[in-house]
Amino acid sequence: DAGVIQSPRHEVTEMGQEVTLRCKPISGHDYLFWYRQTMMRGLELLIYFNNNVPIDDSGMPEDRFSAKMPNASFSTLKIQPSEPRDSAVYFCASSPGRDTQYFGPGTRLTVL
Amino acid sequence: AQSVTQLDSHVSVSEGTPVLLRCNYSSSYSPSLFWYVQHPNKGLQLLLKYTSAATLVKGINGFEAEFKKSETSFHLTKPSAHMSDAAEYFCVVSDLVRRTGTASKLTFGTGTRLQVTL
Numbered sequence: 001d002a003g004v005i006q007s008p009r010h011e012v013t014e015m016g017q018e019v020t021l022r023c024k025p026i027s028g029h030d031y032l033f034w035y036r037q038t039m040m041r042g043l044e045l046l047i048y049f050n051n052n053v054p055i056d057d058s059g060m061p062e063d064r065f066s067a068k069m070p071n072a073s074f075s076t077l078k079i080q081p082s083e084p085r086d087s088a089v090y091f092c093a094s095s096p097g098r099d100t101q102y103f104g105p106g107t108r109l110t111v112l
Numbered sequence: 113a114q115s116v117t118q119l120d121s122h123v124s125v126s127e128g129t130p131v132l133l134r135c136n137y138s139s140s141y142s143p144s145l146f147w148y149v150q151h152p153n154k155g156l157q158l159l160l161k162y163t164s165a166a167t168l169v170k171g172i173n174g175f176e177a178e179f180k181k182s183e184t185s186f187h188l189t190k191p192s193a194h195m196s197d198a199a200e201y202f203c204v205v206s207d208l209v210r211r212t213g214t215a216s217k218l219t220f221g222t223g224t225r226l227q228v229t230l
Contacts, residue, residue: 004155043202043220056217091155099144099163099206099216103156 004104006092012110018080021107024073025094033093033101034067034077043091049075082111114139116205118221126229131175131190133224135203138184144206144216145186147177150223151199159201162186173197198228 005024013019025032033048047057052069060067064083069075079086089108093101119134137143147159160171167179173196177188186203203221 042222045217093156099218100146100158100161101218102158103148105155108153 004092004094004102006090006104006107008107009105010108010110012112013082014112015083016081017111018078019082019086019109019111021077021090021092021109023075023077023092023104025075025092026096026102027073028096029094029102030097031095031101032069032075033095034075035091035093035103037089037091037106038087046077079109082109084111087111114143114205114207114219116203116219116221118201118203118224120224121222122225122227124227124229125193127195128192131188131193131197131226133188133201133203133226135186135188135221136184137186137203137205139205139207141207145177145179146204146206146218147171147175147186147188148202148204149199150202156202159188193226193228195228195230198226200225 007022031050034046035043036046037043046059047067048055049069065079067077087110089106091103091106093103095101115138117136125131142164145162148156149159150156159175160169160177162169162179170176175190177186179186200223202223204218206216206218
């Protein structure tokens with residue numbers, strides 16, 4: 001299995017631009033999670049899906065952030081408009097429904 | 113509410129010497145506990161997990177951890193450090209309060225950076 005796949009691995013953009021991060025979970029996993037990692041706040045859960053349905057988005061920082069999961073093999077996290085304080089590493093993880101989550105390599109976002 | 117405390121933000125050991133990374137947890141229920149490792153510019157990799165079976169859990173790369181309920185601890189150990197072990201290690205607790213269709217939420221510690229010197 002290829003594991004969780006994220007793209008792009010690095011993204012540099014200017015303030016105000018739209019950013020779209022992509023994730024392909026492990027096949028057969030029912031849960032998909034989006035996390036953000038910063039030096040100041042560590043790892044934070046942003047949102048998670050079960051069977052493509054958003055279950056808990058209480059961690060999404062504000063309306064500029066949105067996430068979708070149109071099918072079982074693809075999810076996006078969008079930031080519009082982006083701001084410098086959004087700079088972070090964004091991780092996607094998937095789970096077969098038990099406790100264990102498997103993480104992707106992350107997308108390092110830099111907003112100038 | 114659940115929480116996890118990693119007692120050391122930075123640990124330095126010499127290659128070939130034992131590793132001890134300390135973790136204490138707080139949970140209202142019988143928790144699941146995990147250790148993840150993150151190498152520089154990489155994602156998080158699962159090292160091992162405890163889910164109420166044997167209290168001594170063996171993981172990958174020679175790591176193991178012991179669940180001690182009386183001490184609310186889940187310390188990570190390795191008998192002999194290798195240069196490739198240098199990374200950030202996260203202790204994680206998972207709640208088991210779950211409704212149908214919901215997932216366990218992971219609470220991450222702040223991480224311990226392990227440095228291995230020659």
